[in-house]
Structure formats: C-alpha cells, structure tokens
Amino acid sequence: MKLAEFQDAIDRRGSDLSAWPDEPRVAAERLLAAEPAARARLAAAQRLDHLIARGMTAQPASLDAAAARVLARLPRELPPQRRFAPSWPMALLDVDLAPSRLRIAALAGVACLGVVLGLFGPDVDARDVRFVVAASAEPDLAAVFEPEPLTGVRP
C-alpha cells in the first residue's frame, strides 16, 4: 500500500483501523510500521474525525420541545392511506417464489424448448398419404398393428 492509497482508505473507512477488513488493515499496519509519514497522516485523520464528531455532538437542547411540537401538529384526523388496489398480480408479488426458483426455471426452459420445437421442428402430419403408405409398407410397423397370434387381441 502506498501513502496516497492509505490516505484514500482512511477517508473511505475512517481512522479506526480495527473496523477495516483484514486485507487492507494488514497492509496499512505494515505501512504504518515502515513510514513515519503514514503515522502522521493517521494522526491527522484521527484529529479530523475527532473534530467532526465534536461538531456533531452539539445536540440541540430544544430538540425534545421541537419533537413535541411536531407531534402535536400532526392532524388529529389522519389523511386516508394509499392502498394498492387488490388484484391478482399484486397477490402473486406477495408470494415468496425464492425457494422454487430452480423448478420455475426448469419449467420455463422446457416450455421454451416446446415452443421452439413446435415452430422449427419436423412437421409431420399423420394423415399425410406418404406417411400412411410408408408405415404400411414397413413390415415391423405393420406387425405392431397385427392382432396377437395367440389371443387375437388388437393393440
């Protein structure tokens, strides 16, 4: 870590190094051990933090009175609340779908595949004459529709 990076990190994360994540903290401690300038910057940052905190700790004494005034000024009769019109999309939004995301994704994927196959897949019409002729000409296929030799039952 270089001096400029150290200054930037102090400004981002504050001058309390114990609150930093491990990796930058270790790098900062190494720099502090080696560089007096880094120690000076940390000290200056701590003084700035102290000054800001001091400026902030001046709690307005009249805060409670002001809060009481605000509460007293709230209308006795409150305005109507804004509510969503009940509708099925909102009811759906209230359902927690997170546990089923994988299954929903799989279902959506299969649905998409079905649409793609339906649009671009082989288009076979069972009433097509060529199909019927081909099927009847095929001995194995014809056998499928033959009655059972022993029982005479048709499939």
Next chain:
Amino acid sequence: MDGASDEDLMQRVAKGDEAAFRLLSGRYAARGLLLARRITGNRADAEEVVQEALLRVWINAPRWRPLAAFRTWFYRVVLNLCLSRRRRVPFLPLAAAGDPLDPAADPAARMEDDETARQIATAIAELPDRQRAAIVLTYDEGLSNAEAAAILETSISGVEALLVRAKRALREKLGSRIDMGEIG
C-alpha cells in the same frame, strides 16, 4: 405495544392502526429532527420536513415492504425532503440555528469551544448536500457505510467517494485546527 419493534409497528400502521403510528412517530420525531437540522441548517424547515415525513409514513404505510429497516426508510424520506427543500429555499448556515450555551462552563473555555464548534459546523454546512449528508449519517447517526448507502440510494463505493471528497474539503477548511503538518 411499547416494546414492539419498529417493523412490527409498521405492520400495524399499514393496517390503519393510528396508535401504532403515533407511537412510532414519538420514537422517530427527535431523531428525524436532528438529521433534518443538520442537513437544512434551519429549525423551522426541519420541523416542517419531519412533520411531512411522518405523514408520508402514515399515508404510504400499506405500500411499505420490510425489505430494509424502518429507520433506513424513514431517514431516506427525511433526507430526500431536506434535499428537495434546500433546492427551493436559500441556505441558512447551521451555526445560525444557535444552540443554547452551557452556562456551567468556564467562559474562556466556552468561547474557544464555541468558536471551534462554529468553525466545524460552518465547514460542514458549506459542503455540497450529498457530501454533508454522508458525513452526518456516518458521524452523527453512527451508521455504517452500507446503511448510509441505502439511505442515500447509492452504492457503498458511492458513499465512500462522497466521504473522501467531504473530508478533503474539511481538511482544507480546518487545516490549521487539524495541524495537518505535511498533509496538503
């Protein structure tokens, strides 16, 4: 009901429970005022902002979803109202809000403290709005950078960038008091 969490109270407020709303308002009025005063630098504006923020809580409670802490949502409402107000109304420095002095303090020490506090308050008040908001949220409210980011509706690195710029500006303004040494 006094011991109920903010989120539980909000669930009740969402169902139109006025008592829960007034209890929640009592919890947050002073905290909202402090934040609003720091941002607007003006007592009257701060009171109006908090009153409006509380009414928005009531009106929009049915739409509230407990995705974040109530405090985060409320502070965001207060902050947005403060920032939009500051765009319309000329700025009044925070120091002009004039908090009463501690009569028990030593007069000389009090004067020095007061002068230091005034300089700091002025330096902070002169920061651009969002930089000042980042400083107030992290130092005054003691929020983490992540919480401040949620209120300012930005990323954590966005808040960090605001803090870097704000502190750079404060270092320049308060240079002699920080005793910067070699830091420019």
